[in-house]
Amino acid sequence: MTNRRSFLKTAGAAMLGAAAVSRAAQGAVPEAPSMDKATTQPPLAPAGGRPYNPVVTLNGWTLPWRMKNGVKEFHLVGEPVVREIAPGMKANLWGYNGQSPGPTIEVVEGDKVRLFVTNKLPEHTTIHWHGQRLPNGMDGVGGLNQPQIPVGKTFVYEFVAKRPGTFMYHPHADEMTQMAMGMMGFWITHPKNPAFMKVDRDFVFLLNAYDIDPGSYTPKTNTMLDFNLWTWNSRAFPGIDPLVCRLGDKVRIRIGNLTMTNHPIHLHGHEFVVTGTDGGWTAPGSRWPEVTTDVAVGQMRAIEFDATDPGDWAFHCHKSHHTMNPMGHQVPNMIGIDHRGVAEKILRLVPEYMVMGERGMADMGEMEMPLPDNTLPMMTGTGPFGAIEMGGMFTTVKIRAGLARNDYKDPGWYKHPAGTVAYEWNGTAPLAERVAPAAKQRGPTVSVRKPAGHGKH
Numbered sequence: 001m002t003n004r005r006s007f008l009k010t011a012g013a014a015m016l017g018a019a020a021v022s023r024a025a026q027g028a029v030p031e032a033p034s035m036d037k038a039t040t041q042p043p044l045a046p047a048g049g050r051p052y053n054p055v056v057t058l059n060g061w062t063l064p065w066r067m068k069n070g071v072k073e074f075h076l077v078g079e080p081v082v083r084e085i086a087p088g089m090k091a092n093l094w095g096y097n098g099q100s101p102g103p104t105i106e107v108v109e110g111d112k113v114r115l116f117v118t119n120k121l122p123e124h125t126t127i128h129w130h131g132q133r134l135p136n137g138m139d140g141v142g143g144l145n146q147p148q149i150p151v152g153k154t155f156v157y158e159f160v161a162k163r164p165g166t167f168m169y170h171p172h173a174d175e176m177t178q179m180a181m182g183m184m185g186f187w188i189t190h191p192k193n194p195a196f197m198k199v200d201r202d203f204v205f206l207l208n209a210y211d212i213d214p215g216s217y218t219p220k221t222n223t224m225l226d227f228n229l230w231t232w233n234s235r236a237f238p239g240i241d242p243l244v245c246r247l248g249d250k251v252r253i254r255i256g257n258l259t260m261t262n263h264p265i266h267l268h269g270h271e272f273v274v275t276g277t278d279g280g281w282t283a284p285g286s287r288w289p290e291v292t293t294d295v296a297v298g299q300m301r302a303i304e305f306d307a308t309d310p311g312d313w314a315f316h317c318h319k320s321h322h323t324m325n326p327m328g329h330q331v332p333n334m335i336g337i338d339h340r341g342v343a344e345k346i347l348r349l350v351p352e353y354m355v356m357g358e359r360g361m362a363d364m365g366e367m368e369m370p371l372p373d374n375t376l377p378m379m380t381g382t383g384p385f386g387a388i389e390m391g392g393m394f395t396t397v398k399i400r401a402g403l404a405r406n407d408y409k410d411p412g413w414y415k416h417p418a419g420t421v422a423y424e425w426n427g428t429a430p431l432a433e434r435v436a437p438a439a440k441q442r443g444p445t446v447s448v449r450k451p452a453g454h455g456k457h
């Protein structure tokens, strides 16, 4: 058995940290597979090495590897990519191997791992292996742990995947620009014992955010907080695939946050426990049931639940602006405003002016308003009952009986058993009582005109 010392001896250039590979070593660089699809790819069953239960990357894929003299070798290529954010919108991003985020890396606890990183960006870069235990010179902080990887060069990172758990990778060089452009990926180190913490379905995705003006394609990389596209693995609803689960499955979802704010992630219809954090698995006695868990900036969380109830369950960030797409966040609140006087004047100047918002913004979910090219509507998506009125960080967990073990295909909308859907009351409704004194205390009431049929209040 090779110990770590002899492993590093075989690593050649990597003994000095992540150094440029020699020309001789270049010939030995494994091929770098590339992905041209933005849809969820089936889990990649291990072709060799220690057995493990592969994960499913939401709207992503796992990078194939090769075994060379007992070392798992991967090849990541940092490069400009075009990513479909949702049907109807593409973005010019930077990513790895054809997509942003990059492919998920899957290894097993104790694996010796060698990662070739080729820089095809217009500026230098590095990769930091977020959360890993590794030699300091492999940690990827440009200038601190290694020289940055120059344009056109390939560097080698080499370490033993010591700790099983959930990790991320991203540049630590011109970080603000490179992460705002989409350079990031997921890393899973599976436990040596495949029976440990075994689940039936194991989904992974990153939380990321972009600021792309309606009608444009390239993120504004200097934005600090006011992003307008809130995405999971660089996809926005309705572009995020459903997480398809078989009824009765034990399900894990791992989430990493590489945005500039926290995201309270909320699952409908089921309670879950947080079984994993940045530092590894939580002790069973430390877990408590939740339906929402906050994933702070730079954190990873693994949640687990039993898929006990069939249906299409909403799964989303609970910040309501994070379940909207770019248009309309600057619109003033028009609820209760009588537009008519001003609308007449505006219509003389702008004949196509549309009065909206006086009853709320739900009209936005249904209307077909002309949008600039390459722009997603603010509230969108259509379900079996009509407009879903969502965007951004929203999708569904679809739980169905009778799926095959490895079936992740979208089963379509849930067919509700008769008598299990909320329904309209057709009997007499009691009149709402009005409390006159309280209204008086609030000062003079405003007279609001409602469209015909809604009465006058």
Ligand SMILES: [Cu+2]
Pocket: 230, 262, 263, 264, 317, 318, 319, 322, 393
């Ligand atoms: Cu959020």
